[in-house]
Amino acid sequence: MRRRRVHYLINKRMQLAFTARFLIVTVLFALFIGFLVYVTIWPVASGFVPEDLIDLVQHQIFVRTILFLIPAVFVIIAFSIIISHRIAGPLFRIERTIDKVVRGEDVEYIRLRKKDEHELKNLATKVNDLIALVKKSREPSKSNNLSQK
Numbered sequence: 001m002r003r004r005r006v007h008y009l010i011n012k013r014m015q016l017a018f019t020a021r022f023l024i025v026t027v028l029f030a031l032f033i034g035f036l037v038y039v040t041i042w043p044v045a046s047g048f049v050p051e052d053l054i055d056l057v058q059h060q061i062f063v064r065t066i067l068f069l070i071p072a073v074f075v076i077i078a079f080s081i082i083i084s085h086r087i088a089g090p091l092f093r094i095e096r097t098i099d100k101v102v103r104g105e106d107v108e109y110i111r112l113r114k115k116d117e118h119e120l121k122n123l124a125t126k127v128n129d130l131i132a133l134v135k136k137s138r139e140p141s142k143s144n145n146l147s148q149k
Contacts, residue, residue, distance in 0.1 A: 008085045010092045015084040022080040023073065030072070034065055089113070090120040094127055101134055 009015055038061065049057050090112050100107045109131060110124040 008081050010085060010088040015081060015088050018084045018087075019077055019080040023076050026076050027069065027073065030069070086113075086116050087120065090116045090124060094120070094124055097127060097131070101131060106135075107131055 046054060093110055093112070097107050097110050109128045112121050112124050
């Protein structure tokens with residue numbers, strides 16, 4: 001059995017825009033929660049830290065936060081590209097099939113993968129219904145052409 005190559009960036013513009021938005025929202029949310037935790041805990045924790053170590057502790061908190069965020073950003077990017085692939089792939093297939101129908105070409109029914117978004121499967125089903133109607137409407141015209149010859 002031949003393995004198909006997977007292209008995760010089917011619609012680069014849409015997927016990268018989705019990834020950027022998701023990344024910005026996630027990082028801002030993480031920074032907000034981190035700030036809230038810091039503001040809530042630091043007044044209590046600073047009472048247990050000797051005066052001469054407070055700057056060092058604050059620096060360590062900042063450095064560790066940044067060191068945590070860097071790999072988290074890459075994980076967020078990877079997951080958002082995979083998630084957007086499950087949207088962009090079916091949309092690409094549906095759009096390509098509709099283009100063929102508009103050009104009058106004979107088309108196959110759309111089949112989506114199991115992991116593709118459920119709502120897009122509903123859209124593919126409706127497009128398949130439309131394809132069936134188009135195929136059915138073309139059948140009489142084919143038989144009329146044959147009988148006229």
